[in-house]
Amino acid sequence: MATDETSPLLPNVESEEPARNQNTMSGTLFWRTGAVFGAAAVGLGAFGAHGLKKRISDPNKLANWSTAAQYQLIHSVALLVASNNPVAGTLFTAGMTMFSGSLYALTLDTERFRFLGPVTPLGGLCLMAGWLALAFGKRGAGLRWPRT
Structure with missing residues (x-):
């Protein structure tokens, strides 16, 4: 087998390292965001099932609150899967914030947060777009767990 003497024995890792570090950094951020959003979803769901019923x-x-917590929890897991897909991760984060956040606020005080009504469907569109970003993005981009 002939070898090409002009090719280096070791790959040029300097040119690949910044992109890899950037991907790992954003992946870690999305991973942590998904985990925190997941924990918050469990807490908010429990509050809705117990504390909110008294008020x-x-x-x-109450059903809207439950829907917000359920969608937040499901998409927190999706964000963990999409942690190395920056497009999907950004869309899931924005979608959870807008969709679930607006539902929580509207449940607590409909009159005060009425202006958030149009935000809910925009959040839903972001969630759907996040799933499409996973479907049509680079295969396997969301399947590598971030390194710390």
Whole structure:
């Protein structure tokens, strides 16, 4: 087998290192965000099931709170999977913040946070776009766990 004497014996890692570090840094950020959002979803869901029922009697508002917590928890896991896909990670983070956040606020005080009504569907669109970014992004981009 002939070898090319002009090619280096070791790959040029200097040119690849900044991109790898950037991907690892954003992957770690998305990983931590997904974990924190997941923990918050469990806490907010428990609050909705126990503490909120003492203050709000409208079953529709309680259902909205439950939906917000459920979507936040599901998409927190999706964010963990997408931690190395910056497009999907950004869309999931924005979508959870807008969708679940606006539902939480509207449940607590509909009149005060009425302006957030249009934000909820925008958050939903971001969540759907995050799934599409996973579907059509680089294969396997979301399957590598970030290194710390």
